Amino acid sequence: AQSVTQPDIHITVSEGASLELRCNYSYGATPYLFWYVQSPGQGLQLLLKYFSGDTLVQGIKGFEAEFKRSQSSFNLRKPSVHWSDAAEYFCAVGPDDNYGQNFVFGPGTRLSVLP
Amino acid sequence: DGGITQSPKYLFRKEGQNVTLSCEQNLNHDAMYWYRQDPGQGLRLIYYSQIVNDFQKGDIAEGYSVSREKKESFPLTVTSAQKNPTAFYLCATIDGSASYGYTFGSGTRLTVV
Numbered sequence A: 001a002q003s004v005t006q007p008d009i010h011i012t013v014s015e016g017a018s019l020e021l022r023c024n025y026s027y028g029a030t031p032y033l034f035w036y037v038q039s040p041g042q043g044l045q046l047l048l049k050y051f052s053g054d055t056l057v058q059g060i061k062g063f064e065a066e067f068k069r070s071q072s073s074f075n076l077r078k079p080s081v082h083w084s085d086a087a088e089y090f091c092a093v094g095p096d097d098n099y100g101q102n103f104v105f106g107p108g109t110r111l112s113v114l115p
Numbered sequence B: 001d002g003g004i005t006q007s008p009k010y011l012f013r014k015e016g017q018n019v020t021l022s023c024e025q026n027l028n029h030d031a032m033y034w035y036r037q038d039p040g041q042g043l044r045l046i047y048y049s050q051i052v053n054d055f056q057k058g059d060i061a062e063g064y065s066v067s068r069e070k071k072e073s074f075p076l077t078v079t080s081a082q083k084n085p086t087a088f089y090l091c092a093t094i095d096g097s098a099s100y101g102y103t104f105g106s107g108t109r110l111t112v113v
Helices: none
Strands: A003-005 A010-014 A019-021 A024-026 A032-038 A044-050 A056-058 A064-068 A073-078 A087-096 A102-105 A109-114 B004-007 B010-013 B019-025 B031-037 B043-051 B054-057 B064-066 B076-078 B087-094 B108-112
Touching (some): A003 A102, A024 A073, A044 A056, A044 A064, B004 B087, B019 B031, B019 B087
Antiparallel strands (some): A003 A024, A019 A073, A087 A109, B031 B043, B031 B087, B064 B076
């Protein structure tokens, strides 16, 4: 079965510092991979996605992620964090053939940003 | 603007009551999903529907029910059989290929009082 791990439950960085959020997955074939961001009490917004082609993908808000098949990873990066980036970040993999086009989500990483 | 509307934003349920959460979309997406979110557990699939008048159970369907009478609407009922319903509920849709990813609503927070 597909699974996603996000090893860091909570990360704190200073504003202007670089950021890397880790995501590791288990999937039988080439997966579709996604990063979503969630502000408190809100829905999830898609940051970026990978399903084929260039393994370095660019997303919104200055985020990027790199797909590394050999490491089963899809880490999210940002060169300079802004205070508004404080939120929860979810990695997702799919589709899950058992459930239509469902995706499996990781437990999330909460990002705090120090001024 | 196209999007997903979830209502109400906050909902309170007494013990033994059924409550219904609304999810309406004007994106013309075929597939709709209900997820439950608890702190530290990510999102867990409750039910999904890929076409009108058809729906399937997800990982945690017990104590929940759904209907899909219209393409635009996918309401979720939390029944009294759901013993721990306090959570954040998210509705999502997908347009055709899974490669597009989900579009999410803004969620409903359900609290048992």
